[in-house]
Amino acid sequence: MANAVIMPKAGITVESCIIGTWEKKIGDEVKIGDILFTYETDKASFECESTAEGTLLEIFFEEGDEVPCLVNVCAVGNQGEDCSALRPDSSDEQAADVEEVKEPQQVKEAPVAVASTASDGGKSSVSPRAKKLAERAGVDASLATPTGPNGRIIERDIRNVMDNAPVAAAEVAQTASAAQNIVEEYKDVKFSGIRRAISKSMHTSLSTMAQLTHNTSFDASAILAYRKQLKKMEGDYAGITLGDIVLYAVSRTLLNHPDLNANMLDDNSIRLFNHVNLGVAVDTPRGLMVPTIFHADEMSLLEISKEVKKLAAECREGNISPDKLTGGSFTVSNLGNLGVESFTPVINPPQTGILGVCTTVDRVRKGADGVLEIYPAMALSLTYDHRAVDGSPAARFQKELCKNLENFTVLLAK
């Protein structure tokens, strides 16, 4: 009967090993104690001795493959014997119950091990003190590089993130300077804390949601005219922008579409907000930040305008309270001033929608008397989470929003 040789466990914390070289090939005669192959952990290289005697019947993994510990690596038995049952991936069909239970565990463990050998991204514990500090400072603790015992994130790791000067980055810089004689073809730069936060958030967004985008446009004549009128005014009125006007319209339209003014709690439930807490994407020298205008639905246009300016300034200066960076129920991102005509904004989790505001272009349409006329059209790109909202309701929101913007003075009267 054929016997399997397993990948040994080279240490209590070792989860998987990489096969170095095969010392025997299929068909070779093998005795117990013969070296079958070499394998490596992140620290050392080892030789695997055969635990069975006979002919090497089959090799399940090639050189360079990463194999979870205790998984069958090859089969040794009598020439011509069937050893397919020992093949790690064959257990589903053929192996006994015990193996069936084992198999998923092994498969599960493998990626964890890979992740931890990569010394980043593994799930680290966070000390209570570090956790408290992270919460207070609005920092994602999981972005910190753990330096505590057993890979624990401790206070100083959070402070590193806050200071935007992670130890790792400093190390990279040092390595680079030590190797200055070599011509630099490129430079590896570690992300700053904010960059890492954005990176993680955006990736989570796209990898966990069912996002799709609708593009639409509306006649911006009314809001352009209104804006012109405001510009002539004294004081803060003159500072009201087209973006502010859109925010106002969104704040008044959204409450009729509760599924878009919401947060996904998990795959099965959703939190519907009674007020509109509007996230506004702000471009800062350190990266994208999204402060929140709480209860925007209760604010006047002027109040919204002033609040946006205040929040944006705080973001740029970096003194914004972490409390104002969370809690949004919907987000508006405005790229219109940069000439973008259409885009697919990415939802800020756990929200269910984001509205992209695009630039205004002149369009032609057939007028009431059949004559072609030119009108200023502003495009709106709505991305929504199809898990929470279907296409038609999303389109209805967009339609109502456009109508409100085209009849903005009427909306103001409400």
Place this chain on the structure above:
Amino acid sequence: MPKSLFVDPAETRAAGKIVFDEIPVNQYNKTIKQERSRYSDEDLVRIYRDITILREFESMLNQIKTQGLYNGIETTYPGPAHLSIGQEAACVGQAYLLDQNDFTFGSHRSHSEILAKALSCINKLSEQELMTIMEGFLGGSALRATEKLGPVDDVKELAIRFILYGTLSEIFARDTGFHKGMGGSMHAFFLPFGIYPNNAIVGGSAAIATGAALFKKVNDKQGIVVCNSGDGSMARGPVWEAMNFAAMDQFHTLWESHNGGMPILYNVFNNSYGMGDQTRGETMGYDMLARIGSGISPTQFHAERIDGFNPLAVIDAMERKLKILRAGEGPVLLDTLTYRFSGHSTSDQNAYRTKEEIDAWREVDPIITYRKGLVDAGVASDSKMEEILAETAERMTTICKAASDPAISPYVDFKADPAVVERLMFSNEKVEKLDDREPEVNMPLNEVPAYKKLKEKERCPVVNGKPVSKMKLFNLRDALSEVIYDRFYEDPTLIAYGEDCRDWGGAFAVYRGMMDAFPHCRLFNSPIAEAAIVGTAVGYAVSGGRALVELMYADFIGCAGDEIFNQMSKWQAMSAGILKMPVVLRVSVGSKYGAQHSQDWTALCAHIPGLKVCFPATPWEAKGLMESALKGTDPVVFFESQRIYDVGEQFHEGGVPAERYEIEFGDVNKVRDGKDITILTIGAALYRAVDAAKQLSEKYGMEADIINIHSLVPLDYTKIAESVRKTGRVVLVSDACARGSFLNDVAKNITELCFDDLDAPPVVVGARNWITPPFEFDEFFFPQAGWILDAIHEKIVPLPGHTVENGCTEAEAYRRAKQGV
């Protein structure tokens, strides 16, 4: 080891033999008729009345426990009932001649002793004296409760009701009990009549009663002390220790003006059984208990066996023994024969004795035979006896009804007052002196040579930049010594004793030179008998004095386990605050004498509710804490470390102050400031923590807060939490074995109090869970500075470049715990 006593080889080695005197056995043989010249008829009848009251009280409890019913009153209680039915005559006989200046101590079976002593005092005291006592007891609240039983014209009858009701409510755990129900059946007492606590530990009263006798002897107080116990207790070591303590030769050879035997009577109510084991014939070898006295002293303890079934035989013996005791020729041992008709407790099935045996004793039951004797001798008519019985039953019914009625006799309301027991745990008083007389001393304090030497020492380890030589430095030992001198000259009741305290000056020289200053009665060598040392201190303190006793090595705490853990710790609360316990017990943690002489047992003491526990590690702490301990009224276990008796004060600015000061129990001592990590220490480990902090600073740029916990119980966590909140990291170090160390309790509390501020779990660094190996391997057993760094590196924050030498990985921690090492 006094030099005045010459151990003469010629005399010591001379041939001879030991001759014993005859021990009387039941020699009393008078009839009631003969005794009518000695007693009035009224006295003889009152003896009968008292017997009936005791019998009725115990029978009532028996019915309550077995049927939940007494004379139509439905009532019960869950507590114990170790009844003395059958033993009443012996109790009444013993109490007959005793008054309130004579102290009695008892056992778990002492209801009858208490009531008999009370009835005797009520008979002897005037009506006015009785009213004063009753009004003065607990502010008159017990009397107010008794008055609710209905109006009584006769003050003596009122007093009888008072004592029965107070005792029964105590047994019923009512707020109206003599100590608010906190003692109960086995711990009842009434101090104004000289009735001291009985005790639930067999033989537990022996050393305590001996301490009370010591108090009377040292402080020239009136009266004698009776220690009551059962024959079962004669097997217990602490009882022998106590009797030997009481018989010490020094009371006749060295105590000068206080020479004289201890005024104590060890009375054994010998009912032939220790619970169910039969003493004579089964578990003991003495044949007759009275023989024991001959094994302890040449006086043979004036022991005799007397017939406790005849009250007049007991009175006769008591009269003769009191004379001996008052003449300073004690101690005395009485083997008072009696018999218990009731079971050991109400769950006793009498599996160990026959019905025939019980019946045979019933036939000579004093309640029948003594009554018949009185009637036959014409002292009283049979109808008079019936009248007494009826009166007794009626009175007891009234008492039982009232004690069962929650309206008259409420329980302590824990819901309304959850802190009711909490308030009783410590008396927290500060009393400079417990008596106003001049302290007895041999010379003025400023003339005592050793004290003068102390005063000349340098109080800082560095003077003008130069380290002070070891001989000139005021060290931790001196700090203790200084306070003890000061307090001895203030409190006349303060006495100190223990093994080798006097001539030797204490094994670690804290009492050095004190023999010049204090007479033997205030500072003396005790026998090597730890149970007696602590037990007598307890008795001395509850009687009204202040005792400072020493066990030499902390490891000997085990030898005085009951005395420390059950007696010293609990009497303040069990007495509802009536008793005070100003006992300071010094114990020294060794370092060089191996596994039975090197243990830090703070955790054992801190675990027991009712003890204050401290462990000073610097001279400044030692002086302030000893001052506080010796002024307080609470029991203190005062730990010292032999590693650091020689250290000077390195932390307190200006060294150890020459003037007096107190350190409050509960305080902690912050000896170093830092922001990066908190190190908490207990005992001599402080100095290794200081070393570790130095390395942390020099090698790793980390600054440590060091806080020494010199008071374990009580402990104010405010400053500890403040420090941990600041640093977020804490390592706790002491020389106690890590498993079960008190520091684990501190670590747990820190975890709860500061959880969100912790950057790592609190880490306890203690000694290994082994025997202490020889001193040569000290560094492998006790925490070292390096261990502290290892613990920080492995569990709190990695120290760059640190190499772990004595670490403990998680896997290793699992393994050790699994192996129990």
